[in-house]
Every structure is written in structure tokens, then in C-alpha cells.
Amino acid sequence: MANIAYKRVSSSDQKTDRQLDGMTFDKVFEEHCSAKTISRPVWDECLNYLREGDSLTIHSLDRVCRSGAGDAVAIVERLSEKGVSIEFIKEGLKFNGVMTAAQKGVLGILASIAQMERELIRERQREGIEVARSKGKTLGRPKKTVNIELIHEMKRQGKSATEIAKELKIGRATYYRYIKE
Incomplete structure (x- = not known):
């Protein structure tokens, strides 16, 4: 029975320090890639490493879920079938074994909210870019001039x-x- 952690940030220049800060684990899997990326080798390695009786701790749902409620429920069900308990610290959710209908509902709602939050961030980003362009601002890397x-x-x-x-x-x-x- 091992106590495992999974941490993920979206890019290589970001740090996982704030995730699960002050907690100790037998093994920590740490990944630097976007959640929308289909290929997440460290996440796959973590899933393959887990055995019956292990517990997996993740900072928050958005660290592992790509597409909202269905993804979250599928992950928890897959791990529960393996006999692994899973805990999402930020949301205060812990699953040991078969999920109840209420747990599925709450998990689905929270995962949907996390997905909505990501989409709102992208929407605000697009709006900001449009406003900047309409004001004549040049976006992107500055062009280099060479003699x-x-x-x-x-x-x-x-x-x-x-x-x-x-x-x-x-x-x-x-x-x-x-x-x-």
C-alpha cells in the first residue's frame, strides 16, 4: 500500500511547488504538459504504477481531467475498479471503492465547473487579443532586423x-x- 501523488503543470517553465505543498508521499509523478494534450506519458506511467490498496492524491480535478464530467468519472471509476483510492485535495473529494450516485453527481458538477473555468479563461484571452488588435497593438515576438x-x-x-x-x-x-x- 503506497501513497502516490500526481502533479501537473501546463508548461516546462511552470513549477509544481504549490501543489500538495507540505505533504509527503512514497512516490510522486510530476508532469509538464497541457491537460488538453492527449499524450500525457507521466499520467499513463502513474496509472500503470498504481496497485490495489494504493492511494493517489491529486491537487485538483483540473490537473487530470481534459473534458469535464465524463473524464473525471471515468478516471475515478477506473481507479476504483483497480482498488485504488483517489483524493482531490482542492475540491475536498475522496473516493474509496464504488462511487455512489451522489458522489458521481458532485464529481460531475465540479469537473464541469473546472472545464467551464478553462473555457472562460480562453474566451477572455481571445477578447483581450481582439481589443489589443483593434487598438493597433502588434502581438507576438518582435521582428528582428538584420543588416x-x-x-x-x-x-x-x-x-x-x-x-x-x-x-x-x-x-x-x-x-x-x-x-x-
């Missing part, structure tokens, strides 16, 4: 495209675009 004469001089010196691109801190595609002009 075309310098590129041609380096080329005359016999430097390769890769060497020139590296030295000027531009991509090779950018180099070739400048050469075409």
Missing part, C-alpha cells in the same frame, strides 16, 4: 548559412528570407 549587407559580406567570407545565422542570432529560415530579398 543585409552584413549577411552578404559574411557570405563572401565563405561562412555557411548555419554559421551566419548563429552569429547573427537569427534562424536559418530568416537568413534565407534575407538572401532572397
Whole structure:
């Protein structure tokens, strides 16, 4: 009987420190990828590692659920069938064995709210981008300007495209675009 934890953040530059802070576990699975990604190898590894009698602790539903209520219920049912207890700390939900109708309902509602929250964030983000564009703001990475004469001089010196691109801190595609002009 092992006490297992699963932590997930959406990108490699984010940290899992706030998840399950101060709690100790026999084994911790930590993943850096978006929940909407179908391929989550660490989550799959965690599911395969769990054995009957183990307990799995997850910070919140949104760390494992991709598509709301159906996904959450399926995960809990799959783990319950394996004899694994599962706990979602943020929501205060713990499942040991077969779920009751009330537990399924509450889990479904909370998972649907988490999904709605993600969609509202994306909606607000899109609205913000539209407002910024309507005000004439340029979005994205700033364009790098390079002296075309310098590129041609380096080329005359016999430097390769890769060497020139590296030295000027531009991509090779950018180099070739400048050469075409």
C-alpha cells in the first residue's frame, strides 16, 4: 500500500511547488504538459504504477481531467475498479471503492465547473487579443532586423548559412528570407 501523488503543470517553465505543498508521499509523478494534450506519458506511467490498496492524491480535478464530467468519472471509476483510492485535495473529494450516485453527481458538477473555468479563461484571452488588435497593438515576438549587407559580406567570407545565422542570432529560415530579398 503506497501513497502516490500526481502533479501537473501546463508548461516546462511552470513549477509544481504549490501543489500538495507540505505533504509527503512514497512516490510522486510530476508532469509538464497541457491537460488538453492527449499524450500525457507521466499520467499513463502513474496509472500503470498504481496497485490495489494504493492511494493517489491529486491537487485538483483540473490537473487530470481534459473534458469535464465524463473524464473525471471515468478516471475515478477506473481507479476504483483497480482498488485504488483517489483524493482531490482542492475540491475536498475522496473516493474509496464504488462511487455512489451522489458522489458521481458532485464529481460531475465540479469537473464541469473546472472545464467551464478553462473555457472562460480562453474566451477572455481571445477578447483581450481582439481589443489589443483593434487598438493597433502588434502581438507576438518582435521582428528582428538584420543588416543585409552584413549577411552578404559574411557570405563572401565563405561562412555557411548555419554559421551566419548563429552569429547573427537569427534562424536559418530568416537568413534565407534575407538572401532572397
